[in-house]
Amino acid sequence: MKNAIRFFFLTVFILIFSLSSSITAQQQEPAPVKASQVKGNIYEVEGGRGANAGFFIGENEVLVIDAKMTEESAKHMIAEIKKLTSNPIKHVILTHSDGDHVNGLAGFPANVIIAAHHQTAKDMDNAFKDAKLRSYLPGFTFSKKMKIHFGDKIVKLFHFGPAHTSGDVVVYFPDEKVAFIGDLLFLGRDPLIHRHKNGNSFGLVKTLKSILKLGADTFIHGHGSIAGPSDLEGVIKSLEEKQTKIKALIKEGKSLEEIKNIFNIEDRPPRPGRSRRPGLVETIYLELTEKK
Numbered sequence: 001m002k003n004a005i006r007f008f009f010l011t012v013f014i015l016i017f018s019l020s021s022s023i024t025a026q027q028q029e030p031a032p033v034k035a036s037q038v039k040g041n042i043y044e045v046e047g048g049r050g051a052n053a054g055f056f057i058g059e060n061e062v063l064v065i066d067a068k069m070t071e072e073s074a075k076h077m078i079a080e081i082k083k084l085t086s087n088p089i090k091h092v093i094l095t096h097s098d099g100d101h102v103n104g105l106a107g108f109p110a111n112v113i114i115a116a117h118h119q120t121a122k123d124m125d126n127a128f129k130d131a132k133l134r135s136y137l138p139g140f141t142f143s144k145k146m147k148i149h150f151g152d153k154i155v156k157l158f159h160f161g162p163a164h165t166s167g168d169v170v171v172y173f174p175d176e177k178v179a180f181i182g183d184l185l186f187l188g189r190d191p192l193i194h195r196h197k198n199g200n201s202f203g204l205v206k207t208l209k210s211i212l213k214l215g216a217d218t219f220i221h222g223h224g225s226i227a228g229p230s231d232l233e234g235v236i237k238s239l240e241e242k243q244t245k246i247k248a249l250i251k252e253g254k255s256l257e258e259i260k261n262i263f264n265i266e267d268r269p270p271r272p273g274r275s276r277r278p279g280l281v282e283t284i285y286l287e288l289t290e291k292k
C-alpha cells in the first residue's frame with residue numbers, strides 16, 4: 001500500500017514537473033519569424049530571436065536592415081524573403097551594434113555587403129570573438145550620411161550624432177516616407193541610452209527632432225509595433241521634461257540619490273555576468289554633471 005501511495009505521488013510529481021517545464025519551454029520559444037508588408041516593397045520582420053528587422057525588394061536585389069540575433073533566426077528571415085522574391089540579398093545595413101540586431105549576420109550569404117556607421121563597425125570589432133562572425137564585420141562604413149541607388153530607387157542613410165549608441169543609423173525610404181530607426185525609439189518604457197557605447201540622452205532628443213524633419217510618416221523600430229510622428233513627438237516631450245527637471249534639481253543642490261528618490265527609482269541589481277547599467281534618470285544626471 002505504502003508503495004502504491006509513493007508511486008501515486010511520484011507520478012503526480014513527474015506530471016507537474018513535465019507540465020511546468022513544457023510551459024517554460026513554450027514561454028522561452030519566440031514567435032515564428034514573419035515578414036509583413038509595410039508599404040510598396042518595404043517589409044518588416046518580426047518574431048524569432050532578436051529585434052525587429054526589415055527588408056526592401058529592389059528590381060535586382062534585396063536590401064536587408066538589421067540581422068536578428070541568431071544564425072537560426074536570420075535563416076528564417078531569409079526563408080521569408082525567398083517566399084516573396086528570387087532576387088539575391090546583396091546588402092545588409094545595420095542600425096547599430098547591439099547583439100540583437102547584428103549577431104544573426106552569420107546566417108547570411110558570405111558575399112553580402114554589410115554597411116554600418118564607422119563607430120558601429122568599431123563596436124562590432126570589439127564584440128565579435130567568434131571567427132565566423134568576424135568574417136561579417138561591416139565592409140562599408142560612413143560617418144554622417146549616404147545615398148544608395150537601387151536602379152531608380154533611392155535609400156538615404158543618416159547618422160545624427162550619439163543617441164542610443166554612438167553609431168546609430170536611420171535608413172530612410174523617401175518615396176514611401178518609411179524610416180527604419182533601430183532602437184532610437186522605445187514606446188511604453190524609458191528610452192534606452194547605452195553609456196558604455198557613448199550613447200547620449202541630449203543627443204537622442206536632437207536625433208529624434210532630426211528624424212521628424214525627414215518627413216517620414218511610418219517608423220519601424222527594434223522592439224515594438226510601427227510608430228508615427230506623434231510617437232516620436234511624445235518621447236521628445238517627456239525626455240525634455242525629464243532633462244529640465246533634473247537640471248533644476250541639480251541646481252538646487254540635490255544629490256543623485258535624492259533625485260532618484262524624487263523619480264521613485266529603485267536600483268535593480270545587474271543581470272548575472274553583466275556590469276551595472278545606469279537608468280535614464282542617472283544617465284541624464286551624469287551627462288549634466290560631467291559637462292561642468
Ligand SMILES: [Zn+2]
Binds near residue numbers: 096098164
Ligand atoms: Zn539596441
